[in-house]
Amino acid sequence: MSNVHAPQTLYDKIWNSHVINPKDNGLALIYIDRHLVHEVSSPQAFEGLRLAKRRVRRPDCTLATVDHNVPTSIRAETSLESLVTEPESRAQCIALENNVREFGLAYFGLTDRRQGIVHIIGPEQGFTLPGTVCVCGDSHTSTHGAFGALAFGIGTSEVEHVFATQTLLQTKGKNMRITVDGTLPPGVTSKDVILHIIGVIGAAGGSGCVIEYAGSVFREFSMEARMSVCNMSIEAGARAGMIAPDDVTFDYLRGRPLAPKGEAWDRAVAYWRTLKSDEGALFDVEVNISASHISPTVTWGTSPQDVVPITGCVPDPTTVIDPLKRSSVERSLAYMGLTPNTPMQEITVDKVFIGSCTNSRIEDLRSAASVVIAAGPDVKVPPSVHALIVPGSGLVKSQAESEGLATIFRRAGFDWREAGCSMCVGMNPDSLAPNERCASTSNRNFEGRQGAGGRTHLVSPAMAAAAAITGRLTDVRKLMNPESGVNFSTTTSKVDLSSGPGFPTELVLPPPSSNVSPATSTPQDVPAPAESATPVAEKFTVLTGLAAPMHLRNVDTDMIIPKQYCKTLKRTGLAVGLFYYLRHDASTGEPIDFVLDQPPYNTANILVSTGENFGCGSSREHAAWSLKDFGIRCVIAPSFGEIFYNNLMQNSMLPIKLPMAVCEALADDAKGGLELQIDLEKQEIRRVHGETIPFTADPFRRNCLLEGVDDIALTMLQGPLIDDFEQKRSANWPWLDGFGYKGKKILVAAEKKANLDW
Incomplete structure (x- = not known):
């Protein structure tokens, strides 16, 4: 674990304590403590494991449930097959059940009374803990930052990366602090606070940042109110939102099924109390808001x-x-x-x-x-x-x-x-x-x-x-x-599930049978992948072609591909859903005149957006898959939603950030039917009249694109470093090693391999 003595922010502390192997330009291999899984973003990740004969490295740190596709009407039936009647939704739910059985993961199924929305059950069970790095294939994973965790959404390719390695390659973001002090007016709740904040800073106001929420208003909020605020950090363009843990946090977690107990609890709380920004810690962006200025919004x-x-x-x-x-x-x-x-x-x-x-x-x-x-x-x-x-x-x-x-x-x-x-x-x-x-x-x-x-x-x-x-x-x-004594705020009442149904602790699915596939073998049985660094992905070197211009701000992932096209178990065949409601009338389904349907743009392999925040919204990788399925290999924009940006590169596609004026000039070229040439090796865009426009790309990601290399295989070469980190982690934070739902600790001890660099 890193020991940095200069004043640090809460984000700095958690980031530094989870870096396994730092690289250049801020990129680092970081350890993931908690992984939440649902049925929409996981099928292709499990299939990737299966094809590569890889296991889930840390089943004890993974929790799965069904939530997006499930019906909410009264459930008179008892089986998933009969409860979920829509065929594609049922297929995703059944696939998750089969996958958690095969790979041996804890799972709350549709007939389990603990089933629910993934970001509700994690905190509810005490799976979410302060000081952890928590991820899920869902953009609202930022919810868990309310506990003083670094929590963020990831795409399906990164879900597979966490499954296989319990790590991710990430670039450290900037520190942003939003302070709200004062007394909230009557009728104003945490939802009004976060909507007001987003209105102030904008949907891209937190781009490239992790937000720490500070001030008296957040200190006085309950955990549930804090979760609502952190949940919507992604809607401000931020990678994550965080609130330093305190007695409110500890009171919420005490006694929950997966929270530490006894001596481990005392040790955990002593550590958690250190998780706050130091006096004098530097923030790249500071925003101050008076509580009195916030109304029901x-x-x-x-x-x-x-x-x-x-x-x-x-x-x-x-x-x-x-x-x-x-x-x-x-x-x-x-x-x-x-x-x-x-x-x-x-x-x-x-x-x-x-x-x-x-x-x-x-x-x-x-x-x-x-x-x-x-x-x-x-x-x-x-x-x-x-x-x-x-x-x-x-x-x-x-x-x-x-x-x-x-x-x-x-x-x-x-x-x-x-x-x-x-x-x-x-x-x-x-x-x-x-x-x-x-x-x-x-x-x-x-x-x-x-x-x-x-x-x-x-x-x-x-x-x-x-x-x-x-x-x-x-x-x-x-x-x-006022005379009724009713308080509409969510800042005062304390959640105490023990006064209701209590915490069930039974297992729902049996442990994997003895005839499991190689993907679920114990760590000692898994050989090092052969020829791990051989090219397995499509290369991106020089791309020449026509660009299609778009003049929209905040193009969100739901706009790129509507959710009905996300009910798939595959990564292909999604071009039909690309910008569907920009190409078809929502009421009649009749075609609408849209740029990608107009010759010659129907054959474009580059997309130029003049609007900021392209790809904001969901972490669903389907947006990237649909663009690639159409034939788009490069997207140029003034700024991107961060998860979408990563998802493009995970699919051998190149996102390029350029100033808005340059994007407008390239869009003018596109309107004139002029081709562009993208040279990743030289990191330049060449226009037909001879001008070259430089751009930058992360060196590691650039190399992966140029060589067509699987970054999971590269990470698995870091096995000894990951093993060493896990040993230190178990010594320093033993409460993070999973104890499952039967009280039996799941031991993880990977085989030592040669120490090879990337």
Whole structure:
């Protein structure tokens, strides 16, 4: 473990303590302590292991569940096959069950009362712990940073990398601190705080950064409120969000099934108390916000940065000076069906969704129920509104029922559901129809995110409950009754599952049988991969071709490929879904005139975007796969969503960051039908009139692309270094070695190999 004596930020401390092998330009091989797995981003990763005859290195540090595809209606059936009726969704769920059996992973299946959204069950079980590096094939892994963990989403190729090596190759980001001090006004919750922050700094405001949230407001938040804030860090473009652990953190974790016990607990807490930014630690970016400036907040557009106070109005694009931003506002208003200057409280809703990994914990449900109580015993959800309440896990559902919350919701006309991602992503039966408008506690309001043509307004659980009762976006403060003693904030109530159903500890799936495949052999049985560094991926050297121009800001991954095309077990065949709702009408399915369907751009192998933050949003690697399947090998943009940027390189594709003015010039070349030549060896773009434009690429990634090398194989050559790190890790942090669900420690001791460098 590294010992750095200069003042360090919380991020610095966790990063430095997890570096196994530093490389040049900030790239490092870092160790992963916790890996969460779900059914959408894992099938291709498991298949990669199987084809390479590799095992999961640390089953004891891996936890899997199904969440994205599962139905949330009452589950009368008892088998996954009968519960999940949609064929492609069922195939992904069955594939996960088969894979966890084959590779010997802990798993909460659909009929397990612990099943739920992956970012709910990790903290709930004590699998998420301070000081750890936690990853998942899901962009909202930043949720776990609320515990003082470095937690971030990864793509499927990186999921496979963690499976095989328990490490990742990462470039250290910048330190950003957002401080919110003061007292929040009545009716303002953690969701309003993070929406306000994103509105202030923008959807790309945290690009290249890990955000530490500091100040009195976050100190006073409960763990559940902190998780909601960190959850949406990715919506500000950040790699991760973190809050230093304290007594609130420790009280939450104490006694949970996978948290340390006894002497190990005392030792862990002593270490966790050191996890805070040192006095004098330097931050690259500082943002300070007064709590008194934050109001109950709602989104109006198709990006989480499109926010106004609920007392505000729909913006007027004619007041926006920048033409690209003005065009973006006009596009959003057209999609949302809104007229400029309309008061937000005059906007009626068709559906209300309370759930998602942002707001489906017990405190969120308590907050929503308090609004229903304050509105009065006779108040009902109007017939024009369908209001869904979807708990984040089976345990949250049980506790809400034991506290009487479910009864409150049902009596008021809410639809009480089973656990799952539900309408947040719309990969299951819960979705919006074209032009339906929803007040949603989820994290994204992208075009089509909750259903093709669906219109989403992001709000807090309290605001969502108010909208359900009134049938329109409503200032929740109008329903607040000071004499009732009801508090709509999620900052005061303490979660105590022991007062509800308790923590079940039984295994659901049996341990792997003795006739397992080579991929699940014990570490001592796994030979070093033969010819590990031989080229196995497609090379990228010089690319010559036509570029297709795009003039959109914040092109998100849901826009690149809608979620229905992510229900696949393969990496190919996805070109049909590429920019589907830019190429087809959401209501009729009829083709729309789009650049990639116009000759000669229908044969383009380069994409030039003049808008920033290309590929923001989800970690789903399907966005990269769909571009590659179409024939795109290089994407040029002013800036990228970081996970998407990594996913391109993992698929032998080259992302290039250039100033916006240069991107605009290259887009003009594309409009004129002029070819570009991308030379990765020389790191330059050559235009037809002779000008060369230099660009930079990470040396290691560049070499992998030039040579077509599998970076998993290269990492496995670092086996001795990883072994040595694991031994020190077990000595320093023994509580991180998995104890499973039967109290039996899973031993990991990899065979020593020759120390070879990359």
